[in-house]
Amino acid sequence: xxxxHPPGVLTWGVIIVVTCLMLYLFQRVIWLVVPGLLTLVGxxxxxxxxxxxxxxxxxxxxxxxxVTGLLFLVTILGIVLLLSLAATRVAGWKAVxxxxxQGGLDFLKQTEGLLAExxxxxxxxxxxxSTPTNLDAVAEQFVEKYxxxxxxxxxxxxxxxxxxxxxxxxILQDGNRFKKRLIQSVPNAFFEKTLLFFDRVDRxxxxxLVGLVKLTFLDTACLGLGLxxxxxxxxxxxxxxxxxxxxxxxxxSMVGCVLVTMVAATDFPNExxxxxxxxxxxxxxxLLDDFIFLPLTVGRSLRFHPVLSVLMLFxxxxxxxxxxxxxxxxxxxxxxxxxxxxxxxxxxxxLWARYRHARYLQRTMVEVEYGQAGGGQPDVGHRDAxxx
Amino acid sequence: MPDGTQTxxxxxxxxxxxxxxxxxxxxxxxxxxxxxxxxxxxxxTARELRELDELLHERSYQKDEVIFDEGDAGxxxxxxxxxxxxxxxxxxxxxxxAPEFGPGDFFGELxxxxxxxxxxxxxxxxxxxxxxxxxxxxxxxxxxDRSIGVKILFELSRTVVRRSRKLLASQxxxxxx
Numbered sequence: 001x002x003x004x005h006p007p008g009v010l011t012w013g014v015i016i017v018v019t020c021l022m023l024y025l026f027q028r029v030i031w032l033v034v035p036g037l038l039t040l041v042g043x044x045x046x047x048x049x050x051x052x053x054x055x056x057x058x059x060x061x062x063x064x065x066x067v068t069g070l071l072f073l074v075t076i077l078g079i080v081l082l083l084s085l086a087a088t089r090v091a092g093w094k095a096v097x098x099x100x101x102q103g104g105l106d107f108l109k110q111t112e113g114l115l116a117e118x119x120x121x122x123x124x125x126x127x128x129x130s131t132p133t134n135l136d137a138v139a140e141q142f143v144e145k146y147x148x149x150x151x152x153x154x155x156x157x158x159x160x161x162x163x164x165x166x167x168x169x170x171i172l173q174d175g176n177r178f179k180k181r182l183i184q185s186v187p188n189a190f191f192e193k194t195l196l197f198f199d200r201v202d203r204x205x206x207x208x209l210v211g212l213v214k215l216t217f218l219d220t221a222c223l224g225l226g227l228x229x230x231x232x233x234x235x236x237x238x239x240x241x242x243x244x245x246x247x248x249x250x251x252x253s254m255v256g257c258v259l260v261t262m263v264a265a266t267d268f269p270n271e272x273x274x275x276x277x278x279x280x281x282x283x284x285x286x287l288l289d290d291f292i293f294l295p296l297t298v299g300r301s302l303r304f305h306p307v308l309s310v311l312m313l314f315x316x317x318x319x320x321x322x323x324x325x326x327x328x329x330x331x332x333x334x335x336x337x338x339x340x341x342x343x344x345x346x347x348x349x350x351l352w353a354r355y356r357h358a359r360y361l362q363r364t365m366v367e368v369e370y371g372q373a374g375g376g377q378p379d380v381g382h383r384d385a386x387x388x
Numbered sequence: 389m390p391d392g393t394q395t396x397x398x399x400x401x402x403x404x405x406x407x408x409x410x411x412x413x414x415x416x417x418x419x420x421x422x423x424x425x426x427x428x429x430x431x432x433t434a435r436e437l438r439e440l441d442e443l444l445h446e447r448s449y450q451k452d453e454v455i456f457d458e459g460d461a462g463x464x465x466x467x468x469x470x471x472x473x474x475x476x477x478x479x480x481x482x483x484x485x486a487p488e489f490g491p492g493d494f495f496g497e498l499x500x501x502x503x504x505x506x507x508x509x510x511x512x513x514x515x516x517x518x519x520x521x522x523x524x525x526x527x528x529x530x531x532x533d534r535s536i537g538v539k540i541l542f543e544l545s546r547t548v549v550r551r552s553r554k555l556l557a558s559q560x561x562x563x564x565x
Contacts, residue, residue, distance in 0.1 A: 051532050057435055060442060176442050183445060191447060192456065192463045195522045354454050361450045 103266020462499025471516025
């Protein structure tokens, strides 16, 4: 087949620049990007259910309405439950958070003390000397500063998140029709390449987003099991929080690990084996992720060289902070597909010749209709349209 | 059992077979009827045709416009709805045959089986409307609903066999099997 070369250095340069620009733009409209991403996740997860209903005899539109109705109901129920829970326990949360932050800081102090005792050299290091002396005040300050911010953010995000079932409904209902309309508007010469382009984008997004959901389930199950074996309270909830945090590469996993260690350090202050056990569980799950789960789920969809992935993660973080870290790999995947396909179309002389020929035929037809036939036939590649 | 009761029973059973029949409208029934008339889809039920319809892309070509070219990456098959299409090739056997396709016929079917280069050029002989079935979309459908796939593949195989026989018959030095 013609023109199916892998991207060259220049193309990769364009890919990286476009990815960075898109990340910068996405950071600016993050209130729209997050619901958009969740909508895509919802769409790809619910699409099989819609297919099942269609096979049961339902029309596409009716199946879409039923499934999205269900999603909407679940979202509303979730929000109502969350709000009622927040209303009754918000004061308690403040105390609980302060309690766990305090536990974490205590554990940190203990560890530093232990290290300094075993290694006297460390007594003079900045790490040990800079330990905050008033831990109660630090914990209180942390809670005041971050918990209020977190609650405010949740309230701020609520209207945007309500967009998710709404947008999912329209994508499930009319997504395919919209895609067909878009493809219909493309000139005949580029029709097959456009089909290929949409298919590639669809596949890479689907495998990444569905892979991410699968990975979250696997991580939650493994972390939950490990924490349950160690006797940590709410193992599944903690596992789920840590798995969701892991959506942000590297940073998310670390935050998740710190969170669970804080819980363990507070609930089991005199059991260092349990606390270090949590860290070991995290490391094991991380290794399982890297070597087994990721290649089985997300890894297949985004086959980038590890060096490129790490480079792009740094670039993403530099350009758009945590948003960049979260979005850099899927955005890169989509940009690679777009650039490759566009490159193939733009550099295929025969496709352009066919396009020019179709334009010529159209013009000739119009001129004949108005009695002004004339003009030379353009080059249509190596042969005439009707040639042998 | 009286005839009226039997008919009523049959109708009730038909509704029970497809549990959501009563929710169906009639907006795209004409389109489904038109699809049903095509040779390739004649064995499909209305429900299967509706599912398939989501994957079909309608295109219009002017007289003398190239639909696909020899050497292009084959990505799917085309079904002629109206008009006529001529296939020309640099391959000697295909040159002799110079097949033409009219309403209901399909061409480019080899691309549905493998991602290979097109072996011929397809040109519209008059203003032509076609339906395109993209290979990857067709295979997604096969994964989800094998019964549709089996029916279409059976019809496709029959046509491919018929065309192969015709091709062999046009080659006097080759034995026909």
